[in-house]
Amino acid sequence: MAEILKGKVVADKIKEEITRDVEDLKKNGINPTLGIVRLGKNPDDIFYERSIIKNCNSVGISTSIVEEDESITTEKLVEIIERLNKDDFISGILVFRPLPKHIDEEVIRNVISPKKDIDCMNPINLEKIFEGDMTGFAPxxxxxxxxxxxxxxxxxxxxxxxxxxxxxxxxxxxxxxxxxxxxxxxxxxxxxxxxxxxxxxxxxxxxxxxxxxxxxxxxxxxxxxxxxxxxxxxxxxxxxxxxxxxxxxxxxxxxxxxxxxxxxxxxxxxxxxxxxxxx
Amino acid sequence: MAEILKGKVVADKIKEEITRDVEDLKKNGINPTLGIVRLGKNPDDIFYERSIIKNCNSVGISTSIVEEDESITTEKLVEIIERLNKDDFISGILVFRPLPKHIDEEVIRNVISPKKDIDCMNPINLEKIFEGDMTGFAPxxxxxxxxxxxxxxxxxxxxxxxxxxxxxxxxxxxxxxxxxxxxxxxxxxxxxxxxxxxxxxxxxxxxxxxxxxxxxxxxxxxxxxxxxxxxxxxxxxxxxxxxxxxxxxxxxxxxxxxxxxxxxxxxxxxxxxxxxxxx
CATH class of the missing domain: 3.40.50.720 (NAD(P)-binding Rossmann-like Domain)
Incomplete structure (x- = not known):
């Protein structure tokens, strides 16, 4: 009989660490906030978003949702991400993928600030992984x-x-x-x-x-x-x-x-x- | 008895292609030029440099050598590379490695223009390789x-x-x-x-x-x-x-x-x- 490796035990342990870290950050006046960019109302995306919000709540991370129509242009999406890049209240940015086909994903990947790129989309962060530098963000x-x-x-x-x-x-x-x-x-x-x-x-x-x-x-x-x-x-x-x-x-x-x-x-x-x- | 795969046959074939390409470029008034940056007088580097110059001559590529003392600062080396980046006569840049220990290689790798980075030092070009995009420069x-x-x-x-x-x-x-x-x-x-x-x-x-x-x-x-x-x-x-x-x-x-x-x-x-x- 194989040992069954369940994810929840690991997730719980990570969440414990996060909860402690968030408490420390809040003591120093820092309120970790995840910025989520969702285009359209794909049920899978909405389900995933709800799950993330619930998880964020459970560890004390705030969320900020940007919902846009899926017909949005690449240029407009770039503007939104640049706004989140500059916003000091946003710690990390998650852009739901796959993006609509008309959006130039290459442009989007490059525009997201490497310092807020918690989903490891930006080539700069991916290249670090290629080099074996695991100190940054990982997929x-x-x-x-x-x-x-x-x-x-x-x-x-x-x-x-x-x-x-x-x-x-x-x-x-x-x-x-x-x-x-x-x-x-x-x-x-x-x-x-x-x-x-x-x-x-x-x-x-x-x-x-x-x-x-x-x-x-x-x-x-x-x-x-x-x-x-x-x-x-x-x-x-x-x-x-x-x-x-x-x-x-x-x-x-x-x-x-x-x-x-x-x-x-x-x-x-x-x-x-x-x-x-x-x- | 194994088939012995010699490099020269392959190199000669590539050089034939290069010679044709260089002729075409020159017809259009473009003179391909390799900029080489060498620090110090390491005999291996000098040997390698001579071999590159000889090879460049044989296919019609010009060379431009920047020799600096190995005590050069990172800042000064950055200036040199930025000058080569901007110089329209320089097509590609080769910086001899390993660099002296006091030089911040991370800075140098990032400063070299991805468009002239023929030795694939810049993280942007390495990340393309990671993605399987082989249209750019490769190590x-x-x-x-x-x-x-x-x-x-x-x-x-x-x-x-x-x-x-x-x-x-x-x-x-x-x-x-x-x-x-x-x-x-x-x-x-x-x-x-x-x-x-x-x-x-x-x-x-x-x-x-x-x-x-x-x-x-x-x-x-x-x-x-x-x-x-x-x-x-x-x-x-x-x-x-x-x-x-x-x-x-x-x-x-x-x-x-x-x-x-x-x-x-x-x-x-x-x-x-x-x-x-x-x-």
Missing amino acids: CTPKAAVEILLHNNVSLEGKNVVIINRSMVVGKPLAMMLLEENATVTICHSRTKDLHKVTSNADIVMTALGRPKYFDKKYFKEESIVIDIGISEDENGKISGDIDFEDVKDYVKMITPVPNGVGSITTSILLKQTVNACK | CTPKAAVEILLHNNVSLEGKNVVIINRSMVVGKPLAMMLLEENATVTICHSRTKDLHKVTSNADIVMTALGRPKYFDKKYFKEESIVIDIGISEDENGKISGDIDFEDVKDYVKMITPVPNGVGSITTSILLKQTVNACK
């Missing part, structure tokens, strides 16, 4: 995936870690974070041949493929540690990870569930980075 | 290592490529270039456990460890393609790669020698990027 999902391992005392030094994803929001920054922990890192993707051979030789497999229940236990060994970063809907419309959890959970050493795994930690990372932006 | 050594494979019609799609190096000048950008070619990429380093197992499972091994003759044929299989990016001196003071060439060359499928392998291509990449900066 929240890969950071959450690393945190769940470290929190559970999984040493990464010299471990063979296989990542299945090569995007800028998960796979590539995750690889850089793992290299900083001295793991040997393999990056796989849709063109990888014999994925089975690659995963079954790994100590740790971290997957963000986005195909529900894709990996059954044949892909792993008994000592495998499996971190599931995939989120998709299965054939019944139920949220599922990349791993066939029921098949794998009695076989491997450790596994994260979906939901209630890595995804439960990302918002805490976002809040932690909002507080760090304040410091 | 020359990893680019040369990829070119030698492509020139020899080695398909990288779906291949398991192992890189032994995790630096910002070789391993990390190389990994990003290989991902763009749809290879499955493993990044190894000093903390990697059982390197033998990792390399002997790979289709292609690319090493920049800097330990002379470290890898004998036990690290490979008969189908291995071995790209040696390491340069160091062996016990007799002779230039050597990471590979025990004499031991390995009759065993694997393809191998690059050191010297006369990857290193013979890097200057051509630098010149190619100088011309691209002009365009």
